[in-house]
Amino acid sequence: MSVASTPVIDPVALTRDLIRRPSVTPADEGAMDVLERALTGLGFHCRRMRFGPASSSEAVGDQHFIENLYARLGTASPNLCFAGHTDVVPTGSTEAWSAGPFEAEVKDGVLYGRGAVDMKGGIAAWVAAVSRVLAEGEVPGSLSFLITGDEEGPALHGTKRVVETLMAEAEVIDACVVGEPSSSQVLGDMIKVGRRGSLNTWITVQGRQGHVAYPDRAANPAPVMAKLLARLDAHVLDQGYPEFPPSNLEITTIDIGNPATNIIPAEAKARLNIRFNPSHTGDELIAWLNAMAGEAQAASGLQVSLKHLCSGNAFLTEPGPFVTAVQDAVEAATGHRPEASTTGGTSDARFIRAMCPVLELGLVGQTMHQIDERAPVAEIEALAEVYRTVIRTYFARV
Numbered sequence: 001m002s003v004a005s006t007p008v009i010d011p012v013a014l015t016r017d018l019i020r021r022p023s024v025t026p027a028d029e030g031a032m033d034v035l036e037r038a039l040t041g042l043g044f045h046c047r048r049m050r051f052g053p054a055s056s057s058e059a060v061g062d063q064h065f066i067e068n069l070y071a072r073l074g075t076a077s078p079n080l081c082f083a084g085h086t087d088v089v090p091t092g093s094t095e096a097w098s099a100g101p102f103e104a105e106v107k108d109g110v111l112y113g114r115g116a117v118d119m120k121g122g123i124a125a126w127v128a129a130v131s132r133v134l135a136e137g138e139v140p141g142s143l144s145f146l147i148t149g150d151e152e153g154p155a156l157h158g159t160k161r162v163v164e165t166l167m168a169e170a171e172v173i174d175a176c177v178v179g180e181p182s183s184s185q186v187l188g189d190m191i192k193v194g195r196r197g198s199l200n201t202w203i204t205v206q207g208r209q210g211h212v213a214y215p216d217r218a219a220n221p222a223p224v225m226a227k228l229l230a231r232l233d234a235h236v237l238d239q240g241y242p243e244f245p246p247s248n249l250e251i252t253t254i255d256i257g258n259p260a261t262n263i264i265p266a267e268a269k270a271r272l273n274i275r276f277n278p279s280h281t282g283d284e285l286i287a288w289l290n291a292m293a294g295e296a297q298a299a300s301g302l303q304v305s306l307k308h309l310c311s312g313n314a315f316l317t318e319p320g321p322f323v324t325a326v327q328d329a330v331e332a333a334t335g336h337r338p339e340a341s342t343t344g345g346t347s348d349a350r351f352i353r354a355m356c357p358v359l360e361l362g363l364v365g366q367t368m369h370q371i372d373e374r375a376p377v378a379e380i381e382a383l384a385e386v387y388r389t390v391i392r393t394y395f396a397r398v
Contacts, residue, residue, distance in 0.1 A: 011128035074142035078174035085151030122179030129387035181365030194316035244277035282310030312350030
């Protein structure tokens with residue numbers, strides 16, 4: 001594909017335009033429009049994909065659907081995709097910010113704003129990189145963008161749904177770079193080639209309320225819950241997995257809500273989260289939790305019910321041509337070779353891996369989700385050059 005007189009995008013200017021759209025998840029506030037205009041100007045065919053409706057707790061104003069965008073330039077193979085999200089987390093106290101969280105102010109060479117790091121800066125840098133590549137000439141394949149507005153939220157109507165739709169339509173993506181802020185201390189020192197899975201479980205033990213002086217007339221759910229949680233907490237899930245730390249189960253809340261001192265409660269609730277490596281699948285862990293709950297119910301005679309939500313299984317992109325090409329490109333652009341890591345939380349890479357090899361490469365993530373989220377202007381500009389080198393290296397080797 002060739003684009004004559006391609007406009008060269010300024011990554012910092014585009015980042016600022018995106019930050020000025022207060023797209024706190026799941027709101028869009030025009031952020032996707034800003035991106036679509038930039039990509040259309042580069043010759044991309046843009047397809048808006050709206051899924052939902054969002055639940056009433058997710059909806060903002062009149063928005064009841066999540067905005068997603070799939071844009072592609074070219075029809076030939078291979079198709080190198082960039083994935084990211086335009087939604088951001090809430091700002092916290094705006095008074096605590098050194099500059100307005102959506103004003104995109106540059107002070108002393110540093111751009112302040114919610115999304116500067118996570119990850120509007122990464123999106124803008126890739127758009128800028130693409131514009132530079134196209135201005136240089138042809139690319140022997142296709143370039144695409146998969147952008148969602150639902151990464152920081154429940155992630156039910158975003159990348160997951162887009163991937164399912166594209167796969168049903170037989171769309172082929174050969175490799176994908178996710179623009180999450182993967183760098184640890186300096187730009188390009190780390191890429192993420194895998195992530196642990198995440199499973200949330202809600203536990204309810206149903207007892208029978210009564211007076212503490214007459215326990216024979218009641219059924220206390222608290223000891224049943226305590227024993228069950230103790231068994232779960234003591235269980236060693238595994239000793240680790242190549243490239244991954246051991247899986248861990250964390251009890252995140254225990255709720256009885258009993259304001260009285262002389263009442264045996266009727267109900268006890270708890271929630272836990274398991275971050276798991278490829279030794280397990282979400283379904284296997286759910287089956288184990290259900291079995292443990294069944295044993296607690298049989299031993300106590302009280303009803304023990306569980307509800308689960310697995311936001312994604314663990315994945316690992318094995319070393320190979322794609323990972324090596326990205327590492328070589330980063331090293332060529334920055335002078336140091338990035339570590340291939342699996343640390344951190346979850347990302348939308350967990351959905352994209354169903355289509356193709358995927359890894360994460362982006363800005364330094366030190367201030368993401370914080371008050372005064374910020375990125376040096378020079379770092380955003382440098383990331384655009386890193387991305388340009390990644391694109392050129394990838395197509396030179398396929």
